[in-house]
Amino acid sequence: MKLLALIAVLTLACTPFGVAADEPSFTRQEDVIYGRKHGTALTMDVFTPEEDAKGVGLVMVVSGGWFSAHEAIPVPLIESLVGRGYTVFAVVHVSQPKFTIPEILGDLHRAVRFIRHHAEDYGIDPDRIGNYGGSAGAWKCSAA
Template sequence: MRSVLFAFLLGLACIGLPAPSRAQDFTRTKDVIYGRKFGTALTLDVFTPKKGANGAAVVMVVSGGWFSDPNSINSPIFRQLFGEPLKRGYTVFAVVHASQPRFTIPEAIADVNRSIRFIRHHAKNYKIDPDRIGITGGSAGGHLSLMQGTAGDPGNPKALDPVERASSRVQAVACFFPPTDFLNYGGKDKYAFAPDGLLANFRLVMDVREFDPKTKLLERISATKARDLARKVSPVTHVNAKSAPALIIHGDADKLVPIQQAELIMARYKEAGVAAELVVRKGRGHDFNGAAKDFPVIADWFDKHLKKK
């Protein structure tokens, strides 16, 4: 699993891309703590345009294989991804979540939820409109983005923590090659995390355990519970008429996340009457090769759905 993940992250760092926004065009606030988990800080970086801010925000989920490395924020691919929205006046939040193998997909989802609540709660401080927040990411980051777009919630008005009272919903999603249905992954009834599944190398992300009062230990959940959980963390499960408009860019030669995943959720969006678009890149695999032309497309989507009319 590590070799697959490192290859993916190495690909992020080595792609030749045009230069992102110059350092003097924005200010960067590093390691803002948006939450804590077992005593460990959950952090995000804030990139604020020095001039021309449009009052909208774009959240960039820093995640590959549900592994979130803050150093990736400095890679060419991520700098180009958020550089385009920055040039257009968006305030960008690069969110780091708790990573596998220590933490699972449900926990990563909870972290991104928390980050959106935090950003919305502090919207006035960041000079952004709490009702104009978009989200982006690639691969696992795309999956987590779509979960926010389909399963964000209004918050708990009775929560003691004021951040938890804020909504975790977003108003637009734009992402690259995201997993969307773990129970029908590459074909009907194909479980992504089965020993022979396409995501078998990432099985630890679904190694969920529960406290057993008899053994007094954390025991692995049953196979039945695991599949039910896989359904709950699949974005296709949650698509409804109130889901955020979504753009997906996906290569038709992707062998890790088949384009079938994008097609499945696009069908759900159509059924729900949600604005959604799939951009197919011929011959592209699970990587960002040739993606420089896609970043303006991502920013255009946010312009369409987040800018004030």
């Protein structure tokens, strides 16, 4: 029941007001490589507002059941935050069962280090980075 209430609140909070659906006010840089693991590229998509940027980065952990995939990036949830001036980093990590939970958490830490190192390139303050996610992504945010 709490999960349904949280989903409803996030949906309402992330609903864009007064933004034309067919005119994105952001740029999307796909498949930015933040590391490599066993020959696999670890990637993220970076959504940058075109105007009124706050200089704040948000790490959206793309994960559910400890599984992550580029196709699972929830663009509508990201668009509303980018429309409010946040730069969003949709981080994709390795998945279970091939990799363990500690390895997955290590990917998230690696992504944040990469973002901090390149903060100036993305127009954000390296000390103003938050994170969020759903399912396992939300758990990782509280555990990181």
